[in-house]
Amino acid sequence: MKELSREVMESSSCPHLDQDSRPCKAVDSLRVNINNNVFTVDKTIIVKNCEYFRALFQSGMRECREEEIQLRCVGVLGFLVLLQVLRGEQPMLNSDQIVEAIECTAFLQVPALTKHLINIINSENSLLVYHTAATYGVWELFHQAALFIRDMYADLKEDVHTLPSKLVEYIESLLPSSYMAVCSHSPSSELMQDSQRTVCYLDEEHREWRVLTHLPVSTSTTMAGVAVHDNKLYIIGGVHDVSKKVMETGFCYDPAVNTWSTICGPQQLRYNFTLIGHEDCLYAVGGEYNMKVLSSVEQYRLSDGSWSFVSALPCPAASVVSAVAMNKMFICLWKRKGATDIYEYVPEHSQWCLVTTLIRQHSYGLYMVAHRDNLYVMRNGPHDDFLMCVMDCYNLSSGQWSALSGQYGNSKGSLFTAVVRGDSVFTLSRHVTTEYNVEDYRWRLKREMKGFGRIGSIYTFLMRLPVSSVSLMGKGPTEEQALRDLSVCPRLSLQCSHNL
Structure with missing residues (x-):
């Protein structure tokens, strides 16, 4: 019998969190036998993270009192992936590992493993993940893979139609993500409405920007926190005018019912802050108040x-x-002298942990987007050339930085508002909206569409838009049409309700 010592230890991106002066507690170990391969694991960790083991050790059955457990419905490859994930690693998987990992999470019921499988979905493995998740009944993974395929449907359509018809029908029943934009606007009034206070979406078929809805008159997007979470748009804070009086009420737009509602603002009034949606929370990060x-x-x-x-x-x-x-929240903090620190927020410990530092002379991070286990940091070009931006990539799995080849002009197409959808990245400027394919060490130009003809700060994001939210005819007005006639989106249709 072959023994593989694979002890699972609780891990964190902040190793010092668990360090103190107390002596180490002895690990309550358990041996797991899979096809005559024995794994020694931390019983506490495995019970905490696996519903199968939790139920087993609560059942009072004879097996729960034994030092070695036989698993007959799980493969060695899948269990090895499970152990990596429980150690806090983020392994990239080949096809065989993916299939066995899905089988493992289906049998052992491991939310952390299911979440990791969701995080690594890409164009190459999405159909395999989707079909295998359907076979084993891992429905959360099945749905997320279907959403990914729906967003990349134009690229994957030929391969999608090799799937069973029921699986194809499910994908085609889903709503694709739309690229969205809203500009920086101060509050308006009922008598003097600003026709440009609109939330727009990109009609990719016609390569046009169209109006989805108008902002409620009391909403400010100037120096506000803007984020999408659970397919709802949140606009928090913002200022009234140059006096920088802060808006105390936040707004939420739900495209499913095409309505705005209000929510309370943060306890600390703030503007020029960042709003991040993660798990079941929004985070208002930093900012300013009274010039501080x-x-x-x-x-x-x-x-x-x-x-x-x-x-x-x-x-x-x-x-x-x-x-x-990879389901983790990261921020960039500029340290001056060309140094940019990247921190991870660990909710379990409510702590910001330094991950890495990027050092580039005469430069600082301007924007950051994530694709799989890569963080792409866009920064100003060499010699303080703010009409150019360059990119560096930090891989979370390897802990390595790499510089992406090529420079991207800010005069024609800006990367400072980049949004990732599937394996694509959308960017825009006044002159052009650009879609790139994300490849290993470069972004390859895929197509160009009409620019977003506004000036000032622009917030961009993704939302899934029901046809009823866009228009009864399935197509909203173009931006130009809406600006000519504000009545295409009458105020009465913005059914504002209070959630306080």
Whole structure:
């Protein structure tokens, strides 16, 4: 019998969190036998993370008192992946590992493994993940793979139609993500409505920007926090005018019912801050108030509508650059002298942990997006050339930085508003909207569409838009049409309700 010593230890991106002066506690180990391969694991960790083992050891059955458990419905490859994930690793998997990992999470019921499989879906493995998840009944993974395929449908259509018809029908029943944009606007009034206060979406078929909805008159997107979470658009804070009086009420747009509602703002009034949606929360990060830069961070729990303070930033910061990768939240903090620190927020410990530092002379991070286990940091070009931007990529799995070849002009197409959808990245400027294919060490130009003809700060994001939210005819007005006639989206249709 072959023994593989694979002890699972609790891990964290902040190793010092678990260090103290107390002696180490002895590990309560368990041997797991799979096809005569024996794995020694931490019983506490495996019971905590696997529903199968939790139920087994609560059942009182004879097996729960034995030192070795036989698993007959799980393969060695899948269990090895499970152990890696429980150690806090983020392994990239080949086809055989994917199939066995799905089988493993189906049999052992491991949410952490299911979440990891969702995080690594890409164009090459999405059909395999989708079909295998359907076979084993891992429905959360099945649905997320279907959403990925729906977003990449134009590229994957030929291969999709090799799937069973029922699986094809499910994919085609889903709503694709739309590339969205809204500009920086101050509050308006009922008598003097600003016709440009609109939320727009990209009609990719016609390569046009169209109006989805108008902002409620009391909403400000100037120096506001803007984020999409659970397919709802949140606009928090913002200022009234040059006096920088802060809006105390936030707004939420739900495209499923085409309505706006209000939510309470953070306890600390703030503007020029970053709003991040992650898990069941929104995070208001840093910002300014009364001309003072803030380090405080607040968490808004969507489940109960409450704000609370969490761990502050390592230093005061406004306009913090952020991204969510591999289901983890990251931010960039500029240290001057060309150094940019990347921190991860660990909700379990309410702590910001330094991940890495990028050092580039005469440069600082301007924007960051995530694709799989890569963080792409866009920064100003050499010699303070702000009409150019260059990119560096940090791989979370390897812990290595790499510089992407090529420079991307800000005069024609800007990367400072990049949004990732599937294996594509959308960017825009006044002159052109550009879609890139994300490849290993470069972004390859895929297509260009009409630009977003506005000036000033632009917020971009993705949302899934029901046809009823766009128009009864299935197509919204073009931006030009809406600006000529504000009545295409009458105020009465914005059914504002209070959720306070």
